[in-house]
Amino acid sequence: MPGRRGGGEDKRREKLFSLQEEGSRRVAIRVEIEGKTHKYAEGTSLLEIAKEITERDPQAYPEDIVLAEVDHHLRELGHVAEEGEKIRFLTSVDKNGRRAYRRSLILLMQAAAARLDPDRQMDIRVEHSLGQGYFCHIYSREKDGFHLLSHPQASLIAQLRDQMLAMADEDIPIVKRSVSTEKVRDYFRREGLVDKVSLLRYRMDSHTNLYDLEGVSDYFYGYMVPSTGLLKYFDLQTFTDGFMLLFPYREGKKVADFDPAMKLFEVQERSGNWSARLSIPSVGALDDAIASGRIRDIILAQEALMEEQIGSMASRIIDRGRRVVMIAGPSSSGKTTFSHRLGTQLMARGFTPHPFPLDSYYRGRSQVPLDEKGNKDFEALEALDVELFNQNVTDLFAGKRVLLPEYNFTTGKREYHDRYMQLGERDILVIEGIHGLNDKLSYSIPASMKYKIYISALTQLGIDEHNPLSTTDGRLLRRIVRDARTRGTSAAETIRMWDSVRRGEESGIFPFQEMADEMFNxxxxxxxxxxxxxxxxxxxxxxKEDPAYAEAHRLLKLLDYFLAIPTEDIANNSLIREFIGGSCFQV
Structure with a gap:
């Protein structure tokens, strides 16, 4: 097995190193690594190759290699190299390497809990992400099911952390095996993990991959590292009624600082509680609802809740006498539809909203700044004509009639089409865009006039008890669908520019989210x-030859967990219509 120590590995490594010498021994295969051809014996694993490279040149990969991309396909390090393959090793700071690292930490945490509790009366549930960590709860097994252990003692969390560190030092193999899906369901049923049972009920594959660590077996969405020796960098901290599993981010051998965004956390908790009340805490539970014919009622309930929240927000804006509503959030959060629906609620209360999309203030495509890779950075604040925006807003509040711009995404130019605006005493500007909370954007607007709203699509569902569903994946799927429909952009193009979008969010949006007066999921x-x-x-x-294929394949695997939902019961003012089409708003 990958990561296992012993005489067998020593013999294979002797053979591997002998191939680096010029001699009479025949070379079996050639592979390309980072543009250079290398020769290895047939049957050599990626793990062996990675060890050979890093031992020969420790600076080749300053961070630990945890995964690989082979011919645009993700592969675990147990993969045996084949003739002609193009290999790119991924470390714990690469996007997919980071995912594998965090996923594997969850299994290590479960196995450490089993060491502390051999009778397996304790189960750790991963609720959702928060910063560079996962918020977790501990449950105790009782006769009638699992019960939340609220506010676990710091001593228990410290013991769990110490046990994880000890297991990391032992470099224990993580064993992958293919098991009959029916047997896997039976196993999880006996363990009382109902979300996993529901999830696998709709799996068409006859076999499922399980990962084992010291007798603890689990199913994971995605690839894993080969052994615990690669999982040395993490931390556990008590937090509210649970604890945080913290991990590295930009530096693979340093745990990222934890500065909890409490407003965001509270929104996530409320959303999760609402999903639980609907009996839909997980993907499998959603599939159950679809299969049983309950989905129409769930759609109606979700839309009613969202409308109630938006209406309450409109009342608070009016009660506080605010004249400018600044709506910001990461890409594909539904800012445009939300601004229209908020405007409708303001109208119902006797005020006149004026939607004011920041997208209209993009500079000409030739003036958009470049990111570090030389690509157009449409997420940067400098991509907007901030001076024109402030001049227009200043003129409006001075009572002037202003001709507003529109941006043509096809031509990449700003245009004017007789779109005039003039404000009255009961008029409110509703301004949406990714930089809405940044005061550098709205420097001419007094703080007393602004009501700041942060909006993001914070997925309430988990894949199951131990696999959180990425909020970022949900937004990426939204953007793929919308860009193809409205901009003629292929999914591959959207995937390729997504990393740039994410970098823009991290620098221009997330640092300002806690400055919002209110958050909306x-x-x-x-x-x-x-x-x-x-x-x-x-x-x-x-x-399959496209560099975006690996990410596309990963997303397709995610979508395979979900049953499809027809759209006829979705209202034309629903936020999802901004992405799939059919909205009654101009989005």
Missing amino acids: SALVYEIGVLKLYAEPLLFAID
Whole structure:
């Protein structure tokens, strides 16, 4: 097994190193690594190659190699190299390497809990991400099921952390095996893990991959590291009624600082509690609801809740006498539809909203700044004509009639089409855009006039008890579908520019989120089942030789967990319509 120590590995490594010498021994295969051809014996694993490279040149990969991309396909290090393959090793700071690292930490945490509790009366549930960590709860097994252990003692968390560190030092292999899906379901049923049972009920594959660590077996969405020796950098800290599993981010051998965004956390907790009240805490539970014919009621309930929240927000804006509503959030959060729906609620209260999209203030494409890779950075504040925006707003509040711009995404130019605006005493500007909370954007508007709203699609569902569903994946699927429909952009193009989008969010949006007066979760509990209908064909169209294929394949695997949801019961003012089409708003 990859990562296992012993005489067998020593013999293989002797053979591997002998191939580096010029001699009579025949070379079996050639592979390309980072543009250079290397020779290895047939049957050599990626793990062996990675060890040979890093031992020969420790500076080749300053961070630990945890995964690989082979011919645009993700591969675990147990993969045996084959003739002609192009290999790119991924470390714990690469996007997919980071995912494998964090996923594997969850299994290590479970196995450490089993060492502390051999009778397996303790189960750790991963609730959702927060900063560079996962918020977790501890449950105790009782006769009638699992019960939340609220506010676990710091001593227990410290013991769990110490046990994880000890197991990391032992470099224990993580063993992958393929098991009959029916047997896997039976195993999880005996363990009382109902979310996993529901998830696998809709799995068509006859076999499922399980990962074992010291007798602890689990299913994970995605690839894993080969052994615990690669999992040395993490921390556990008590937090509210649970604890945080913290991990590295930009530096693979240093745990990222934890500065909790409490407003964001409270929104996530409320959304999760609401999903639980609907009996839909996980993907499998959603699939159960679809299969049993409950999805129409769930759609209606979700939309009613969202409308109630927006209406209450409109009342608070009016009560505080604010004249400018600044709406900001990361890409594909549904800012445009939200601004229209908030405007409708303001109208119902006797005020006149004026939607004011910041996208209209993009500079001409030739003036958009470049990111570090030389690509157009449309997420940068400098991509907007900030001076023109402030001049227009200043003129409006001075009572002037202002001709407003519009941006043509096809031509990449700003245009004017007789779109005039003039404000009255009961008029409110509703301004949406990714930089809405940044005072550098709205420097001419007094703070007393502004009401700041942060909006993001914070997915309420988990894949199961131990696998959180990425909020970022939900937004990426939204953007793939919308960009193809409104901008003629292929899924491959959207995937390729997504890293740049994310960098822009980290520098221009997330640092300002806690400055918001209010936060709004735009995720719909049912939405990925709807997006599946539109996203799958776009993702399948990506060629296997395309660099975006690995990400497309990963997203297709995610969508495979969801049953598809027809769209006829979705209202034309629903936020999801901004992405799939059919909205009554101009979005």
